[in-house]
Structures are given as C-alpha cells and as structure tokens.
Amino acid sequence: MSAVQDRVIETGYAAGWRLVRALPLPVARALFRAGADRAYRKGGPGTQRLRRNLAQVVPPDRLEATVRAGLRSYARYWMEAFRLPSQTKEQFLGGFKISAEHYDWLKSAVADGRGVVLSLPHVGNWDAAAAWVASNEWPMVTVAERLKPEGVFEQFVAYREKLGMEVLPLTGGQRPPLDVLGERLGQGFMVALLGDRDLSRSGVEVEFFGGRTRMPAGPAILAIRHNSPLFAVDLSFNETQTVAVLRRVVPPAEGPLDQRVKLTTQALADAYAAGIAEHPQDWHMLQKLWL
Numbered sequence: 188m189s190a191v192q193d194r195v196i197e198t199g200y201a202a203g204w205r206l207v208r209a210l211p212l213p214v215a216r217a218l219f220r221a222g223a224d225r226a227y228r229k230g231g232p233g234t235q236r237l238r239r240n241l242a243q244v245v246p247p248d249r250l251e252a253t254v255r256a257g258l259r260s261y262a263r264y265w266m267e268a269f270r271l272p273s274q275t276k277e278q279f280l281g282g283f284k285i286s287a288e289h290y291d292w293l294k295s296a297v298a299d300g301r302g303v304v305l306s307l308p309h310v311g312n313w314d315a316a317a318a319w320v321a322s323n324e325w326p327m328v329t330v331a332e333r334l335k336p337e338g339v340f341e342q343f344v345a346y347r348e349k350l351g352m353e354v355l356p357l358t359g360g361q362r363p364p365l366d367v368l369g370e371r372l373g374q375g376f377m378v379a380l381l382g383d384r385d386l387s388r389s390g391v392e393v394e395f396f397g398g399r400t401r402m403p404a405g406p407a408i409l410a411i412r413h414n415s416p417l418f419a420v421d422l423s424f425n426e427t428q429t430v431a432v433l434r435r436v437v438p439p440a441e442g443p444l445d446q447r448v449k450l451t452t453q454a455l456a457d458a459y460a461a462g463i464a465e466h467p468q469d470w471h472m473l474q475k476l477w478l
Contacts, residue, residue, distance in 0.1 A: 215266050219262040220262060227254065234258065236474060241257060244467045257469075260311075260468050260469045260471065263424060264311070271318060283319035296416045302371065304415050307420035310466075310469050311430070312422065312424070313422060314346075321350060321352060332386060333357055333359055353371070355367055368409055369412060382455055385402055401478070417436045420432075422462075423469045
C-alpha cells in the first residue's frame with residue numbers, strides 16, 4: 188500500500204468520526220442501514236465470509252435473513268463507534284443494560300483487588316461496554332491489533348483512550364502485553380480481551396459450533412496465573428441499548444498449566460457459543476475462523 192493510499196484511508200476514518208457525529212441520529216441510522224443493505228446485495232468478500240461463518244450457527248432456512256440482519260448490526264456498531272466520542276457519561280450509562288446481579292459481580296471483583304478478566308467474542312458494541320465501565324470509574328485496559336496503515340491504528344488507540352481505557356498494542360510494544368496485563372490485574376484493573384479469533388496462529392484449538400478453530404490463550408492464562416475472576420461477556424443490541432450478559436468461567440484448580448488453559452479456553456468457547464446462538468445477527472465475524 189502506497190503512502191498516498193495510507194493517507195486516503197487515514198483521512199477517511201478521521202472524516203467519519205467528525206461527520207457521523209454531526210448527523211442527526213435518525214439520518215445516521217438510515218444511512219448506515221442503507222449501506223448494510225447495499226453490502227448485502229453486492230455480496231463482497233466480507234459478506235461472503237460472514238455467510239460462511241453464520242452457516243455454522245443457524246439452519247439454512249434462517250441463513251439469508253441472519254446475514255442481512257448481521258450486516259445491519261455491524262453497520263450499527265460502526266455508526267455508534269463514530270458517535271461515541273461526543274457522548275456524555277449519562278449517555279454511556281443510559282445506553283447500556285446489565286442486570287443488577289451481573290453489575291454486582293463486576294463491582295465485587297474490582298473491590299476484591301484481584302482485577303477481573305473479561306473475554307468476549309466480536310458481538311454487539313464492545314466499545315460502548317468499555318465506555319460504560321469507564322463511566323462507573325472502574326479502570327480498564329485492553330489490547331489492540333496493530334492495524335495498517337499506522338495512522339488508522341493511532342486513531343483507534345486515541346478513540347478508545349478517549350472513552351476511558353488504556354490500550355496496549357498487540358505487537359511492537361516495549362513489553363509483552365501479557366506482562367503488562369498481569370500487572371494491571373494486580374492493580375485492580377478490568378482486563379478486556381476479544382477472545383473468539385486467534386491472531387497469533389498459536390492459540391488453543393477448541394470445538395466451536397461443531398467445527399474446530401483456535402482461540403487465544405491469553406484470557407485463561409491471566410485468570411489462572413493471577414487468580415482473577417474470569418467472565419465470558421455476551422453483548423447484543425436491543426432497539427436503543429447494548430445489552431450485556433456475563434457467564435462466569437472457573438478454571439480447573441489442579442493439573443498442568445497447559446491442560447488447565449486448554450480446558451478453560453474451551454469453556455470460554457462454549458460460553459461464547461451460548462450467547463451467539465441467542466442473537467447470531469450481532470456476531471460480527473467477517474474473517475476466516477474455522478480450521
């Protein structure tokens with residue numbers, strides 16, 4: 188990719204953050220919905236990959252309706268992401284729904300001082316969830332894939348930092364992310380990690396919706412090493428909010444570390460699948476997943 192192409196992409200993202208925030212919400216919703224429907228009709232590589240992934244999840248008679256709804260859900264994520272930086276703390280809190288019981292789980296985990304590991308698939312709006320955490324004045328740290336061009340990566344880091352979280356690069360940082368995340372757990376942080384797609388090519392092989400895939404070992408390793416509570420986080424959309432459901436995953440207390448990590452990662456995969464099965468249209472997996 189040339190420097191000119193890089194600059195065009197960087198400028199496009201910057202314009203998106205400025206322009207979409209300026210639009211009235213009904214207009215923004217209509218534009219992004221129309222864009223999703225156009226992507227469905229065009230049937231490009233991302234749509235085809237989403238269709239192949241969802242074919243593992245829903246029966247054939249529901250597939251096309253779910254693909255179309257999935258693209259609309261994905262467009263909603265981007266529309267909301269572009270608008271989040273201009274929202275208030277009250278809007279962050281009001282735009283997020285979680286049960287009192289699950290809220291208490293998080294509050295207790297932070298109060299205990301052991302931190303908490305939150306692992307989630309690519310569902311709903313995870314940035315809205317992070318903004319809600321920050322609005323509760325709970326410290327949060329996450330890891331970001333180093334995107335290309337570098338300017339886009341820097342924009343996403345700045346965007347997520349503005350929402351209130353610390354962002355570590357997956358690669359190219361001064362220290363390995365797992366080391367820093369372990370320190371943050373000891374300081375009572377929430378560690379939030381996307382866990383349904385392995386980016387290292389050395390993840391843990393798991394069964395997922397009847398197929399085999401690899402998922403990152405990081406969430407399990409952190410929870411086991413630091414004795415921190417581990418939750419699979421399920422996010423979905425209702426008409427006006429991001430809705431969260433937590434599923435507690437308890438790693439085995441005994442046995443070799445690699446076996447404990449494998450069993451814990453499989454338990455996370457099972458928890459992800461339970462949530463995705465309930466609202467497959469909100470699972471935004473447009474990349475290759477199954478082996």
